[in-house]
Amino acid sequence: METSSPSQKIRVAVAGNPNSGKTSIFNALTGMRQHVGNWPGVTVEKIVGHAVYDDIDIEFIDLPGTYSLSPYSPDERVARDFLLFERPDAVCVVVDGTSLERSLYLVAQIVELNIPFVLALNMIDIVEARGMKIDTEKLSALIGAPVVPTVARSRRGIRELVREIIHIKDNEYYPVPVDYGKETERAILNVVEKISLAPQLAKKCHTGRFISAMLLAGDPEIEGLIYGASENSELEAEIAELRMKLEARERTDGETILANARHGWASGIFHEVVEHPTHDEPTVTDKIDDVLLHKFLGLPIFGVAMFLVFMATFGLGRFPTVWIEAFFGWLGGSLDGLFASLGAPEILNSLVVNGIIEGVGGVLVFLPNIAILFFFVAILEDSGYMARAAFLVDNIMHRMGLHGKSFIPIILGFGCTVPAVMATRTLENREDRLLTILILPFVLCSARIPVFVLLSSIFFARCAGIVMFSMYLLSILVAIFTAKLLKTAIFPGLTTPFVMELPPYHVPSLRGILLHTWERSWAFIRKAGTVILVGSVIIWALGSMPPGAEYASEGTWAASIGKFLEPLVKPFGSNWIGAVALLFGFAAKEIVVSTLTVLAGAGDIALGGAMREIFTPLSAYAFMVFTLIYTPCIATVAVIKKETQSWKWTAVSVALGLALAWILATLVYTVGSVLGFS
């Protein structure tokens, strides 16, 4: 079907409610020719795909799901702004046939945008299985646009959909907008006229009717946009007066007038075109929910599910992790040998082996865990269980000042902070996301375990388990405490409403899940990989300069920095070696262990003895507390920057971690000393 040079280019947006099957339709339309990026300024994935049909190059944009064109979350704003201001040549509105009535509410608004659109009536297989009948021809006549029944996952109807999209311009469809009733219609006409009188607005208002309706509803964003751009200050007052009159006559506010009319339009069409089965039996989703959301069984089942995911992630992940470790060990060893035999300068050898391979290898070691974790998260998301999980734990989370959807990232955080931060994308509200991202570094990730194992086995041999447990306990307490603190200090009065759809269950499609897993894992490799590379080269440089000094020995710049920082770590009983270890620990927590062993000059023998020269049991414990609480690693910092799109919040996160770590470690040390421990 592809030709060498398409003669025409069009842009088609794929829009619709969340979970209506937009991405599945988009995939069916574009195949693998897609590009995942971010919308400018927000961390909402922008997915663009290309396809050439009939000599026409079509660019498809998979818009975030939205229930209406009055945005509520950053995702929805992206979708609205794109439809309103970027004016695609056509819109493919994906509608879940099983929730046709609710979806038509969005269609009512899209009709007003005055952009040609095709309605993909998706999930028609479920509609049929439920014994529902939808008269698509009538539906098409009533909304004034082509309607194509589709089943995205089996590609049914995709060809017809493409044909309608290609011929959208030639087709004689006249969308039938909502009739708001005589008074409202008159008011809308009035506003349309007023706006068109202001020439500088004419450009913005290609969809005069939609804009005018939103102004009458008092939509704050559209108001800001129109009144801000207008030099005519009377406009605002005139429209406000129109609105007041209308509201007085209809005895309710403009927003409700419009919403009710749109719902009326949707419900009228719905009842015209749908033939219902008479029985109302529970659906399979109802039956599954009766078990999974059971009053008493719901939480235990969720707990077991989480436990299994966790075990699989770190159990299965262990094998490839070992292979990767072995591979990098082998690579480092053989390069070392190669350099030696070639007579390459020692410094180059050290850069490659100690710097790059150790650093990059240290990150890639996490890859299996991350990929497996994302695989399971994708299953949970696609099947529809994720929303149920949020439903189950919202009560508990709400008491801690968090949102039901914060729970999954926190659980992931016990594995690795990096994917956990990435998983906060399911939170719609920016403040909730920030709050969750800020507490995630306090959740004890698995990379910190080696430090605790090393120190507790040396200093607390008899009660190592209890010491380990105290670390987990402290981690949770600090996370809860910070959540509460941030909630009151930075986000006061934030109560994000919890109004969330519980989508019908689906057996997830393997292809979709693998695609998801791959995209996210690749993002991890690329982003964290580049930052880690730079970070590890810097640390290597500090550890090997000035020239001639042995790597990470007392004569290096790192040691000088450690000595410079010593006053800072003194209060919790550490010396310069501890300072260097913590500094290097920014790259990755495991490095704390290797730095301690190298700098203590122990080799492998008498590690315990060497450690006892640096730490007392009390100062070792304080050092563990500090390690637990400060910034997990440079990859976390990178991913926080990426997800918050803000250096400020990244800095806040690092500063918060350092401050809390210092305070708590010092507190432990001081109180311990006073109580007579040492």
Add this chain to the structure above:
Amino acid sequence: MRLDIIQDGEFAQVIDVCGQGPIRARLMDMGFSRGTTVEVIRKAPMGGPIEVRVKGTLVSLRPQEAMMVEVAPIVRRRGYRHRGRRGFFRGFMNFFENGTDGDK
């Protein structure tokens, strides 16, 4: 009457969505509008969220948000959970064959 005090398994009809601001708009966007019939399906224990069926979709909301929805109870109709639990496994074959929730 407010939606949060409707018992699970009961039906009600929406009269109005009270309050103001984005939450109210959101509720209306999700299908809570005058005249709509809603079915309260279940309530999470200890004041947790409530699950409601509205316009054929399942929506969960906290009691605080449910409080904003003014409803009139429909006493004649009772949800499926008030009836027997016979035929629990009906429809599951179909579910796994089609990979999705089809029920017949």
